[in-house]
Amino acid sequence: MTFLLQMIVSGLLSGAVYALMALAVVVIYKSSSIFNFAHGSMVAFAAFLMWSLIVQFELPLLAALPLYVGCLFLVGYLIQRLIIQPLTGQPLMAAVMATIALGDVFAGIITLIWPGPGRTLPHVFSSKTLHLGPAVMSSEGLINFSICVLAFLAFFIFFQKTRIGLAMRGTAEDHALAQSEGIRVSWIFVVSWIVAILLAAVGGILMSSLYGVNSAPLHGLGMKSLAVVILGGLESIPGAIIGGLLIGLIESVGAGYLDPYVGGGLNDLMPFVVILLVLIFKPYGLFGYERIERM
């Protein structure tokens, strides 16, 4: 029982971060129907950028953060304006292909600028071991979890209460209708890319506090959020959160119980098995909009 509880706690802790990263994919998909395959590389890129600012250039945290956010704004803007915008009017597949190629560019930038082995971000908070009943967790995990919750809240307020959020929701419903209401749809796309890269960055930084700033694991973790998105449903924001927690649980509990029989590493496999199963049995996910189509 203790073991199960332990697995559930650690699953929820990592699941929250998956959910946050999955939100990034959902935001872009909702506004522009483009599935962002570059997500994994974007997560890794954002984490490395943070490392550069804080460790390499030794900026104090308060100076680094505005600069960091500014850089991400610029990157999100450039992606939309230079790559996605020119592809408007072409088949959607072209834009999806472009995000695939974009992931390649990001991966290349990482190997070019930050070569060699992984790096570590400094600890902002001291690491202690906390006890939750019989289960054990690190204070860092709890802080990560709270940061995720805060980020969710910030996103919800932004999405539900602000004018831009309203415009984004309108755009998600219908592009032409939103345009006729005076919303600049192309500008909303820019905003959704910026929001997405910010969310990816928070996820990447939280993940790298656990795994170090490493290209391959971060990329893999970003790819795992594909599983979250598929499970939760592509258009659903609550789906991303619930899906994230579920994937975290499945991964942690499944790996905890089955790892001894197969020799470890199952938590890297689980999310992708989930993808295949969900796609076969419930293709639009738990909360996705079920399109009724002839197949």
Next chain:
Amino acid sequence: MFKKPCGTFDEAYEKDTAMVRTPFRWVMLALLFALMFLVFPFVAGAYLLDVANNIGITIIAVLGLQILVGFTGLISLGHAAFMAAGAYTSAMLSEHLGWPFYATMPLAALVSGLLGMLVSLPALRIRGFYIAVSTVAAHYIILWFILHGGDLTMGTSGLTAHEISMGGFVFDSEFSMYYVIMGLTVLVVFLLTNLMRTKIGRAMLAVRDNDLAAEFMGINVFRTKVLAFFLSSVCAGMAGALLAHYQGLITVDQFTLIDSIWFLGMLIIGGPTIIGAIFGAIFLRLLSQLVLFMAPFIGGIFPAFSGTAVSGFTQIFFGLVIILFLVFEPRGLAHRWQITLSTFRLWPFKTPLG
């Protein structure tokens, strides 16, 4: 697209269905084969032959992907993993059981093809890029099993594959492998060209253009998609088996998601035809050789970027090339080729394609 030169008339049904339609094309084809099999291998050194062999293997893999992407309109990001499945199947059969190449390669292709069919099952209920997501999942699953295969796949240290030998003759040099690889490449090109002239191939094109309409015409869309996945993975498995026995040692690192992206990039650059896939494969492989040549210069100009810079630079460069092609020439090199051809054919009149 397929305008015949002036004065070419089909007077019989056989002429109309012929693959090579004019004597001029026969001559060009014969010249190409002579160049490929009689001139090039004797002129080129080991290095050039190695490049050519890699291009040949890539062409087989990319043609497989073309069935999916260009002809059926699906995206696969798991092509490198299917290649890995083929490579490891063939290598395991030859390493552990000592089977000869002509037995292991078809089996490798079959295993890879069946895996492809399994991945395509979601196509029963969904369409579009969902399939691409399922292939990403397949990529990670297949590579996970290879990595955790223990003594069967040798995990991270890599699996050795025996050289191809047939009737006492061992294909151990670039020169001899060139004939094996190019022979198979020509075979695959021929079979695929023919496939696209059959009922199955046309069903694929119909599914690509409008699957709803295709279904109304009596085409079984699901079966067509699964078949496309099967054939595509068979090609990938073949290419993987060739790669395994050509290199003698395969590791998991040779089959990454980036490789799958490259294959897609070759198709984008080439365009949605068979000749397009060939162009794309040759173009990107030669470009990567060029980057390798340029690497010392780049390292000289930006000393901070030397070392692992080459791979990083290559990735950025190719990502940008793919994006540029998507934005500025979505029809690919094949379209440029058609323009060139029709310019010659219709001279002195203007070509309508440009």
